[in-house]
Amino acid sequence: MKQVKLMLDYLQGPIWTSDVETGRPKTGIPSVDNDEQLRKLNKKISELYSSYYEFDSHGQACWFDEKQEKADKGKMLGLLGKLNARLAELNDGSFEVKDLETPRVEAL
Amino acid sequence: MLKAEADAAPLVDQTHISEMEKRGVKFNRTDVVFTARDATGQVVWLEKGNKAAGLVHLKTRGHLKQLSKYLGVSESEIPRTLRNIIRDGRVVSDRTVKRGGGVGYERKYEYSGKRIILAGIGTNGYLVTAYPDD
Numbered sequence: 057m058k059q060v061k062l063m064l065d066y067l068q069g070p071i072w073t074s075d076v077e078t079g080r081p082k083t084g085i086p087s088v089d090n091d092e093q094l095r096k097l098n099k100k101i102s103e104l105y106s107s108y109y110e111f112d113s114h115g116q117a118c119w120f121d122e123k124q125e126k127a128d129k130g131k132m133l134g135l136l137g138k139l140n141a142r143l144a145e146l147n148d149g150s151f152e153v154k155d156l157e158t159p160r161v162e163a164l
Numbered sequence: 165m166l167k168a169e170a171d172a173a174p175l176v177d178q179t180h181i182s183e184m185e186k187r188g189v190k191f192n193r194t195d196v197v198f199t200a201r202d203a204t205g206q207v208v209w210l211e212k213g214n215k216a217a218g219l220v221h222l223k224t225r226g227h228l229k230q231l232s233k234y235l236g237v238s239e240s241e242i243p244r245t246l247r248n249i250i251r252d253g254r255v256v257s258d259r260t261v262k263r264g265g266g267v268g269y270e271r272k273y274e275y276s277g278k279r280i281i282l283a284g285i286g287t288n289g290y291l292v293t294a295y296p297d298d
Contacts, residue, residue, distance in 0.1 A: 065225065066217065066284035066292040067261050067270050073282075073297075076261050076270045106263035109217070111286035117191040118290045120216035 058085055058151040060143060062136070062158070064105045070139065070157050071098050087146045094146070097139045104132060126164050133161055171248055175199070180207045189288045197243050200251035202271070204258055208250050208283075210243060210291045217292040219243065227295045234296040235279060246294055249275040256280065272297060 060083050061072040068074065071081040071088070079099025081089045088094060108121040125132075136158050143153050180199035184191060184207060191211065197219050199209040211218045222228045222242070231246070232239045253273035260267050269285040280297040 063225070065295070067263060067268050068282075068284060068293070068295075073295075077259060103263055106268070109263070109268070109286070109292065110266065111268075111288045111290060112188075112190045115190055117189060117211060117288060118213070118217045118286055118292060120214070122216075 058083070060085065060088060060151050060153045062139070062153065062155040064102070064157050066109055067106050068102065069098075069105070070101050070136065074098055074102070076102075083151075085151055087148070088143070088151070091142070091146060094139070094142050097135060097142065101132070101135045101139065104128065104135070129161060129164050133158065136161065170252070171244070175244060175247055177201075180209065183207055184209070184289070187288075191290075198247040200247045202250045202273070203253070203255045204271070206285075206289050208285055208289045208291050210246065217290070221293060225293070227293065230296055231281075231294065234298065246281070246291075249273050249279060249281055250283070250291075253279070253281075268292070 062070045063072045064070050067076045071083060074081045079095045079102060081094065081098060083089055108125050110119045111117065113119045140155060175198035176196050177199045180201065181193065195212045197210040197212060199207055201207050213220045215221055215224050228239050228242055231242050235245055237245050250273060253275035256272040256274045259270045261270055267287060271283050271285055273281045281294055282297045283294045284292040286292060
């Protein structure tokens with residue numbers, strides 16, 4: 057069975073992997089990769105997560121705003137919830153979702 | 165320089181360090197794992213970092229393990245292999261991506277005709293992340 061992994065990284069995710077400019081998933085599963093609602097949600101989440109990265113900031117080459125990420129915890133969980141719900145709607149039983157992000161964000 | 169010599173060259177090139185210092189890049193010299201000038205002309209470097217970026221991030225996110233399997237080298241050899249790919253690889257794509265108030269680069273490197281690695285790089289050349297494009 058195919059797997060859709062949810063994982064966030066700088067410029068990438070949460071649907072692993074996606075086009076970093078458009079947010080279009082690149083899972084190889086047509087119903088997932090071609091869904092506009094999913095693409096928009098995916099891009100929104102990626103933009104929120106990557107906005108925590110700053111360069112040459114706070115005396116560091118790369119600084120991650122942990123405080124803001126914690127402040128946005130509810131917002132991020134809401135978005136991930138919508139993403140998971142849409143994936144569930146699209147799932148015809150041909151794939152499973154491995155969500156590495158919701159537990160990580162819940163633990164913040 | 166022969167390929168074997170180039171591959172064995174010190175991971176941190178002091179001329180790159182001097183260049184970064186001149187540019188006013190904020191970095192911790194003792195935390196730099198490797199430096200490399202890629203085909204775009206930018207000096208890219210990996211630091212030990214933390215769970216959000218750098219070598220520690222590669223480890224905690226599972227990228228080190230993925231890269232090790234994909235490249236067929238041990239996890240301890242990943243820094244040197246990544247350095248060689250970034251330094252000697254062909255840049256297949258180089259995209260400037262807007263995120264929040266800033267921008268970053270997603271760069272794809274091809275090496276030895278088949279190895280393709282995606283990297284998230286900051287505007288200052290800091291290598292945030294790297295993973296196979298599979």
